[in-house]
Amino acid sequence: MSFYRRNLPHIVNDDASYFVTFSTKRGFILPEEARTLVFDHCLFEKGRKVEMHAFVVMPDHVHLLFTPLKKDNEPYRVAEIMNGIKGASAHSVNKLLGRRGALWEPESFRMPRTDSGFNNKKLYIVGNPIAEGLAQEPHEYRWCWHE
Numbered sequence: 001m002s003f004y005r006r007n008l009p010h011i012v013n014d015d016a017s018y019f020v021t022f023s024t025k026r027g028f029i030l031p032e033e034a035r036t037l038v039f040d041h042c043l044f045e046k047g048r049k050v051e052m053h054a055f056v057v058m059p060d061h062v063h064l065l066f067t068p069l070k071k072d073n074e075p076y077r078v079a080e081i082m083n084g085i086k087g088a089s090a091h092s093v094n095k096l097l098g099r100r101g102a103l104w105e106p107e108s109f110r111m112p113r114t115d116s117g118f119n120n121k122k123l124y125i126v127g128n129p130i131a132e133g134l135a136q137e138p139h140e141y142r143w144c145w146h147e
Contacts, residue, residue, distance in 0.1 A: 016067070017053065018078060019121040022086060022107035023061040030059055034093045038062060039143045041089040049076040049084065053118075054125040054146035058132065063125045065118070082107055122146060 024030060030038065038057045042064060046052035050066035064085075068075040090103035112118040129141035138144055 015075065016111045017118055018064075018066060018068075018109045018111055020064045020066070020078075020082065020107050020109040021061060022082070023105045025102050025105055027060050028103065030057070030093065031097070034096060035059070035143045037092045037096060038089045039145070041085055041092065043145060044088075045081065045085060049081050052145070052147070054122045054144075056125050056128050056141070056145075057143040058128060058134075063128060065112075065121050065125055078109065 035057045039055075042052070042055045042057065042062070045066075047069075049069055051069060053065040053067070055062065055064040055066075066081070068078065068081060070076070086104045086107070093103055094100060110121075112121050126138045126144060126146050129135040129144055130138065135141035135144075138146075
């Protein structure tokens with residue numbers, strides 16, 4: 001068990017799954033092409049550094065549910081995973097849109113403590129586009145992925 005600092009210290013537990021949320025800076029709305037780039041960066045980490053369970057790229061935020069994979073018998077650190085996803089996607093989106101500067105706010109995360117908590121987070125991710133009126137069924141929103 002170790003600690004990961006952002007605004008508050010968070011306990012990081014080996015073999016845990018994480019529900020992570022990060023938002024765009026100042027509510028910036030990601031155009032469709034930018035959402036596709038962010039989606040691709042999230043999917044890129046599947047099987048590389050994380051076992052991805054579900055994620056959704058909304059117009060102004062992203063939710064992820066994943067379990068870090070291991071390298072040399074040590075799990076990838078959440079900070080390393082998130083720096084990869086957020087850093088690469090910010091670079092790609094900024095290049096696409098001809099903009100500069102920070103794209104993302106600091107992320108927050110939680111460890112689902114039970115199977116039902118894990119399943120609730122997964123349902124929340126898949127249902128987020130429906131709750132926001134962007135789709136009527138999960139498969140209708142093309143920036144949502146789940147196993």
